[in-house]
Amino acid sequence: MKRRVELKNIQREIYHFRLRLVLSLGFVLFMLLVLLARFVYLQVVKHSHYQTLAENNRISVVPIVPNRGLILDRNGVVLAHNYSGYTLEITPSKTGGLEATIEQLAQIVEIQPKDRKRFKKLLAERHDFESLPIRTRLSDEEVARFAAQRYRFPGVEIKARLFREYPYRELTSHLIGYIGRINESDIQQLEEDDRAANYRGSDYIGKTGIEQSYENELHGKTGIEQVEVDAGGRGVRVLSRTPPVSGNDLVLTLDAKLQQVAEQAFGNYRGALVAIDPNNGEVLAFVSRPGYDPNLFVDGIDEQSWSELNNSPDVPLNNRALRGQYPPGSTIKPFMALAGLHYNKRAPGYTISDPGYYTLPGSSHQYRDWKKGGHGSVDLFKSVVISCDTYYYGLATELGIDNMHAYLSRFGFGKKTGIDLEGEAAGLLPSQEWKQKRYQQKWYAGDTVSAGIGQGYDLVTPMQLAYATAILANDGAGYRPHLVRQVQHAGSNGPAAPEIRPDFELKFNPEHLALVKRAMTAVTQPGGTAAGAGAGAPYGIAGKTGTAQVVGMKQGEQYIESQVQERLRDHAWFIAFAPADKPKIALVVLAENGGHGGSTAAPIARKVLDYYLLGKVPQPLPAAAGEEEEHD
Amino acid sequence: MIRQRLWPRLWKRFILHIDPVLLAALGLLMLTGLAVLYSASDGDWGRVLRQAGNMLVALGILWLVANLPLHYLMRTALPVYLLGMVLLAGVALFGEISHGARRWLNLGVMTIQPSELMKIAVPLMMAWYFEKHEATLTLKNYFVAALLLLMPVLLIARQPDLGTAILISASGFYVLFLAGLSWRVMGVLLVAGLGSLPVLWSMLHEYQRHRILMLFDPAQDALGKGYHTIQGTIAVGSGGVLGKGYLNGTQTHLDFLPERTTDFIFAVYSEEFGLLGNLILLGMYLFVIARGFIITADASTYFTRLMAGSITLTFFTYAFVNMGMVIGILPVVGVPLPLVSYGGTSMVTLLLGFGMLMSIHTHKKLVQT
Numbered sequence A: 001m002k003r004r005v006e007l008k009n010i011q012r013e014i015y016h017f018r019l020r021l022v023l024s025l026g027f028v029l030f031m032l033l034v035l036l037a038r039f040v041y042l043q044v045v046k047h048s049h050y051q052t053l054a055e056n057n058r059i060s061v062v063p064i065v066p067n068r069g070l071i072l073d074r075n076g077v078v079l080a081h082n083y084s085g086y087t088l089e090i091t092p093s094k095t096g097g098l099e100a101t102i103e104q105l106a107q108i109v110e111i112q113p114k115d116r117k118r119f120k121k122l123l124a125e126r127h128d129f130e131s132l133p134i135r136t137r138l139s140d141e142e143v144a145r146f147a148a149q150r151y152r153f154p155g156v157e158i159k160a161r162l163f164r165e166y167p168y169r170e171l172t173s174h175l176i177g178y179i180g181r182i183n184e185s186d187i188q189q190l191e192e193d194d195r196a197a198n199y200r201g202s203d204y205i206g207k208t209g210i211e212q213s214y215e216n217e218l219h220g221k222t223g224i225e226q227v228e229v230d231a232g233g234r235g236v237r238v239l240s241r242t243p244p245v246s247g248n249d250l251v252l253t254l255d256a257k258l259q260q261v262a263e264q265a266f267g268n269y270r271g272a273l274v275a276i277d278p279n280n281g282e283v284l285a286f287v288s289r290p291g292y293d294p295n296l297f298v299d300g301i302d303e304q305s306w307s308e309l310n311n312s313p314d315v316p317l318n319n320r321a322l323r324g325q326y327p328p329g330s331t332i333k334p335f336m337a338l339a340g341l342h343y344n345k346r347a348p349g350y351t352i353s354d355p356g357y358y359t360l361p362g363s364s365h366q367y368r369d370w371k372k373g374g375h376g377s378v379d380l381f382k383s384v385v386i387s388c389d390t391y392y393y394g395l396a397t398e399l400g401i402d403n404m405h406a407y408l409s410r411f412g413f414g415k416k417t418g419i420d421l422e423g424e425a426a427g428l429l430p431s432q433e434w435k436q437k438r439y440q441q442k443w444y445a446g447d448t449v450s451a452g453i454g455q456g457y458d459l460v461t462p463m464q465l466a467y468a469t470a471i472l473a474n475d476g477a478g479y480r481p482h483l484v485r486q487v488q489h490a491g492s493n494g495p496a497a498p499e500i501r502p503d504f505e506l507k508f509n510p511e512h513l514a515l516v517k518r519a520m521t522a523v524t525q526p527g528g529t530a531a532g533a534g535a536g537a538p539y540g541i542a543g544k545t546g547t548a549q550v551v552g553m554k555q556g557e558q559y560i561e562s563q564v565q566e567r568l569r570d571h572a573w574f575i576a577f578a579p580a581d582k583p584k585i586a587l588v589v590l591a592e593n594g595g596h597g598g599s600t601a602a603p604i605a606r607k608v609l610d611y612y613l614l615g616k617v618p619q620p621l622p623a624a625a626g627e628e629e630e631h632d
Numbered sequence B: 001m002i003r004q005r006l007w008p009r010l011w012k013r014f015i016l017h018i019d020p021v022l023l024a025a026l027g028l029l030m031l032t033g034l035a036v037l038y039s040a041s042d043g044d045w046g047r048v049l050r051q052a053g054n055m056l057v058a059l060g061i062l063w064l065v066a067n068l069p070l071h072y073l074m075r076t077a078l079p080v081y082l083l084g085m086v087l088l089a090g091v092a093l094f095g096e097i098s099h100g101a102r103r104w105l106n107l108g109v110m111t112i113q114p115s116e117l118m119k120i121a122v123p124l125m126m127a128w129y130f131e132k133h134e135a136t137l138t139l140k141n142y143f144v145a146a147l148l149l150l151m152p153v154l155l156i157a158r159q160p161d162l163g164t165a166i167l168i169s170a171s172g173f174y175v176l177f178l179a180g181l182s183w184r185v186m187g188v189l190l191v192a193g194l195g196s197l198p199v200l201w202s203m204l205h206e207y208q209r210h211r212i213l214m215l216f217d218p219a220q221d222a223l224g225k226g227y228h229t230i231q232g233t234i235a236v237g238s239g240g241v242l243g244k245g246y247l248n249g250t251q252t253h254l255d256f257l258p259e260r261t262t263d264f265i266f267a268v269y270s271e272e273f274g275l276l277g278n279l280i281l282l283g284m285y286l287f288v289i290a291r292g293f294i295i296t297a298d299a300s301t302y303f304t305r306l307m308a309g310s311i312t313l314t315f316f317t318y319a320f321v322n323m324g325m326v327i328g329i330l331p332v333v334g335v336p337l338p339l340v341s342y343g344g345t346s347m348v349t350l351l352l353g354f355g356m357l358m359s360i361h362t363h364k365k366l367v368q369t
Helices: A010-045 A047-055 A098-106 A113-125 A140-148 A169-176 A184-192 A209-213 A215-219 A256-266 A303-311 A329-342 A380-385 A389-399 A401-409 A432-439 A445-451 A462-473 A510-523 A597-614 B002-014 B020-040 B045-067 B070-094 B114-132 B139-158 B162-178 B183-195 B197-203 B206-216 B225-239 B250-254 B265-298 B302-326 B344-368
Strands: A059-064 A078-090 A132-135 A156-165 A179-181 A204-206 A223-229 A235-242 A249-252 A271-277 A282-289 A352-354 A376-378 A484-488 A542-548 A571-578 A585-591 B096-098 B101-106
Touching: A010 A047, A010 B162, A010 B225, A010 B265, A010 B302, A047 B225, A078 A098, A078 A140, A078 A169, A113 A132, A113 A303, A140 A156, A169 A209, A169 A256, A169 A282, A204 A209, A204 A215, A209 A215, A256 A271, A256 A282, A256 A597, A271 A462, A271 A597, A329 A380, A329 A389, A329 A401, A329 A462, A329 A510, A329 A542, A329 A571, A329 A597, A352 A389, A380 A389, A380 A510, A389 A401, A389 A445, A401 A432, A401 A445, A462 A571, A462 A585, A510 A542, A542 A597, A571 A597, A585 A597, B020 B045, B020 B265, B020 B344, B045 B344, B070 B114, B070 B139, B070 B302, B070 B344, B114 B139, B114 B162, B114 B302, B114 B344, B139 B162, B162 B302, B183 B197, B225 B265, B225 B302, B265 B302, B265 B344, B302 B344
Parallel strands: none
Antiparallel strands: A059 A223, A078 A132, A078 A156, A179 A204, A223 A235, A249 A484, A271 A282, A271 A585, A352 A376, A542 A571, A571 A585, B096 B101
16 A cells, blocks of 8 residues: 555545544444334234234243153162152242232142241242242142142142152262252352253252262253143143253162161261272262261251251261261371382381380380280281381381372372262371461471371371272272263163273382282281171181271370260271272271271171172161152 | 632533533433333332442443543553453453353452453554554554454453454444545455354354354244343334333243343333334434534544544444344344443443543533633
């Protein structure tokens, strides 16, 4: 383009500018005419068409809620299913008067105060032109009674709906979780993820457990029906229909029978049990006791049940297996032994002489062994078998906390395992850096000593400890623990479960590994800390007992179990895998306030192992709720 | 003596920079907005009062800006633009995600949406740039100005916020057009633009494509985005010539017409006041636009002409895009109906623009007299 060199002609500039302004005005007028034309088209030409659409609400777009996928255990036992039932629903904006309507309804069908409360709550959350349930699970008689008087109740309808049910109740509560009514924050989340359209018409969404983490698989795809309706809003004719696609069924890795055996084995103890197949990371049993009845939550829990669950000293709503964090206690020792061998701080044949306590150089503070007077001469093998504390106090001091941190984190301590459930706790594997950050304090030598026997700052979840045990059992192959084996797509068998590969493989000196495993096997044999629980087993059990302190003991004070209040007693741990030479199952048992691992936790593990490896059922298992009835 | 004359003098000073004609038209639109909001929110006085509060704040800002002398306005162009760019970059790096888009920046004390600032800052910057190079304008200057426009637009489109990106593109394009971009270049750009549509298409987010596709076949997504368009069209069409009457819109009050106090408030208005009401509303908008054009035509400097023209045309674009999307001739992009939709931010941005218009008009008058 040629450069303009002539002097600016202001008059010409302004003339050009105004010309463009006039053109702009022309553009504006033209576009307004376009709008106007469309107005005329919609409001005059097509007016009667839209008039009918709007006035009679002739064509309403009705979402068809898909059936939620089932949840099955590895053998096909149904753990979550749907059954159809009747609800009584009110569309508040269509009733003459809401209060009066509810009063009159109460004379025909039973409406309890808790139903009213729940309805009020719903009404506050939802729009009054939506159909909201006031009663669920109507009996056939109630349905008939209402049907006869239906003309008296405009805006009230009986609807057939599918309800979610968890037939095994407490047994699977912490694992399957539950669905609940969609609330404000769920709606917000759905809109954020651009999933809101698929939830039109849906009332429920997974809130916890598998129901939550696999929500996208289970929910399915909402269908659409265009329905012609009469002036009263009742459907006359279906104009078009896009059928819904049912949610996918989930086949879990869980063995429901094994889960039952484990639950029973706990007796009255609170605690947790996680069993994993070390060869592929499949979670075989996942227990957190006590549980709760997830069915209570499906339609909004009533206040009384909620406060009972919420205020119980047993905290049944707490998922101990996934979120409970406890000191690992002596169960850390096999891992510590491997660390000592790895860093060349301990040779297999090296022995210490245990006087029953350990002192740091230049200090008179005594770190006591659990056995008064000590264990005498102790080598690495014996240190695991009889769980010698003194051995590990010294080893920890020589290793240093940062080496311990580096080595133990390879087994997944201090990190989430990545299991397919939400809300997992990460535990705590301390290091100098961590303490500086968290407490702005330097790390003391004494901190390392306690950490050597899994006390002090160390915290693990039962899930984590089970994962670490599985890694050890499988000679270092880390398969991420998972609960879902296969997603079955509706209407087909779906793809076969993908071949599972380990996420990582730890390398060990085979002699070190063999030694530690041999020592763990000796734990359940005569002379070991869990000899009683291992007695007479036709297969080898590699295990390790542990106790996690609930209250600290002062220097010179003695812990006498019978004199301590039950809730302040130590927690009992037992980790194990079996058969010891070719493990098929790795598990961890935590019995809260159970005292010693060998006497309470190990026998629970034994029952589970006996069932899984030998098929031995200790006592008849209870049937699932409603198992005898037929369900679709 | 002095006392008697003090108040009239103060009042005179107070309204010195206010353009009464423009203010009256804006006021009428805002009152209409409040009335429709009352209906759309099912008689929620709280919401109406909050919106009235928004309006008062915005009017205060209008007054302030109208009283700013022009050279001051010009001087803010560069710093405001740079600030806006920094904030936009901040959003891209540290922005908070809400509703699937990264638009907000948390400054600790408050969260802000920098793209809103750019609606004014971009045309201001471009007009300032043209004014600076007025004497020696070459094609290169247009190219630089286009870059000044493109950088923020791309950042905003990436957030993604298609509605705002389109509005800012439009406001910048108006500056280029009024600054005298040659027809030949515009022709080439048009061809190039059409040619690059497939590329742009591939850059759009899935949901943005979805919204455009859905425009051609709303029934396809009748439960999701298409629902907006279907229900909006039914509401407008069923309004007929005279409308169903204030507070009597059945679509509005019985059905689930989403965003009916914000982006889809025009559907409420149109259902209740019909074609006649639409004509009146278009008339009010046209009046504001015409007044803006008169101010533009009279503006004394290159900078003020460009700025006034861009503000006026952008206002029109707001109105057109919003009504267009409600009646199903444009995709649903999330642009409010100017001065009517509920929301404080767009109200402030719009009245800030009109404050500039008034400043341009009245300060020039002072210079002349």
